[in-house]
Amino acid sequence: MPEGHSIHRLARQFGDVFAGERLAVSSPQGRFAAGAGLLDGHCMLRASAHGKHLFLHFEHGLVLHVHLGLYGAWDFGGDSQFRGASTIGAPRRVGEREVAGDSGDPAAAGYAGPPAPVGAVRVRLASSHGWADLRGATTCAAITEDEAAAVLDRLGPDPLHNTAGSRDDFIRRILTKRTPVATLLMDQKVIAGVGNVYRAEVLFRGRIDPLLPGRALPEEAAGLLWDDMAAVMSDGVRDGRIITTTAGFWTRSDQLPPGDEAHFVYRRHGQPCRICGTTVALAEHAARKLYWCPSCQQPE
Template identity: 45%
Template sequence: MPEGHTLHRLAGLHQRRFGGGVVQVSSPQGRFADGAALVSGRVLVRAEAWGKHLLHHYDSGFAVHVHLGLYGTFTESAGPLGDPVGQVRMRMIGRGQGEQLYGTELRGPTACAVLHPPEVAALTARLGPDPLRADADPDRARARIARSTRPIGALLMDQAVIAGVGNVYRAEVLFRHGISPYRPGRYLTAAEWDALWADLVELMAIGVERGAMHVVRAEHDHGAPAYVAGKPRTYVYRRAGEPCRVCGSPVAHATLDNRNLFWCPACQPG
């Protein structure tokens, strides 16, 4: 599932290409036909992301909400677009405020729906602070973590606690700070939380800028292969049984809340 930086990068791209202009929206597949009719021909005022959710706000007050889930993807291209290929849930075509025509096609999302303003407010109210948003309040997440006996590895993945953090950032930021994923949230110190949050802000911003995760510090990155060709190099994520890049101990693997968990027992004790 794409992590938060991917949605922020998409929001920025859609804002540049379609923002401020009239957008033609359709649903070649048909499953979003009623929603598309509500916003097609309207001006896209703003595209934004909140955690793993993408929102397209139109001048009518409606917003299109997209959650990519495990299989959703956007395909971007310069216009004009040819006939749709495959199951295209939503197609957008517009010029924004420029002369170049652009199109994007959405396939396979978990959610694609038109929301009224109160529904948008309800959606964002149930999400935790997003490290990539300027209006994020990390103290709100810290307060929930400080009261919780749940493992910090579970809390970081809870979108009601922190929005946008997925399995890769969870594993890597805990390793970078030497914190066991099993430590109860209430035993995380204020200083440790401040450092974790600051690191998430920096790492996820790099993901937005470069379009890829960069989580291994230069002094530990010796050109070893990624866990899968074309994927980023990581400290522990999907490296079970391989030697830790720092201490050489085997990277451990388990499941936590039905999600794969990776960590170094030597570098992240307790």
């Protein structure tokens, strides 16, 4: 599932290319036809993200709410004035193609609108210079601003909205739970936007036993956990990738690392820990794969 940095990149992307534009909104697949009719022809004012939820705010008080889920992805295209990532969405389907640049056929001087939709396009947004197609999302709904606020009320703080209040809110939420920290970091009501990669990597970077109950985590350690999550997720927004190792672990420190050098423990089970050499462990935990170093993250 795309993690929070991807959704914030999407919000930035939509703001860059569609804010202030009157959009043609359609549902080629047909499943969102009623919602598309409510948004069609209206101006998109801004885009926002919280955790794994994307909100596109329109002039008449309606919001396009999208949660990509496991398989959702946005494709972008357009003319030479349209700048955007080619695809942002489900990594298992599209890989790391979240790099800003020209989309579609940027050399095409005679742009005449988006091409015929391919596949099950839930919703298409189109302006005079480009388009965005959504496929496979778990949630795609036209809602009111009040309903959008209600969605936010159900979520925990987002490290990419890093304020003193959100940090304190996270510390309060995690320190009152008996649940293991590894489970809490995946609970969107405790912290929004964290997925399996960030969970495993930040716990390793903090040398935190993933099975430690939240209430047993020292308050200072909980604050540092939030700070590190905010830092690495901000890096993810900048880089379009989740990279949690530092340059000293890369073959070349003058460029971003290849995939096999980007993480400390995620998907490195059976391989030696980059720090101590202990074999990285893998277990099923709360129906998700959990990766950790039994030595670096051993219980105290």
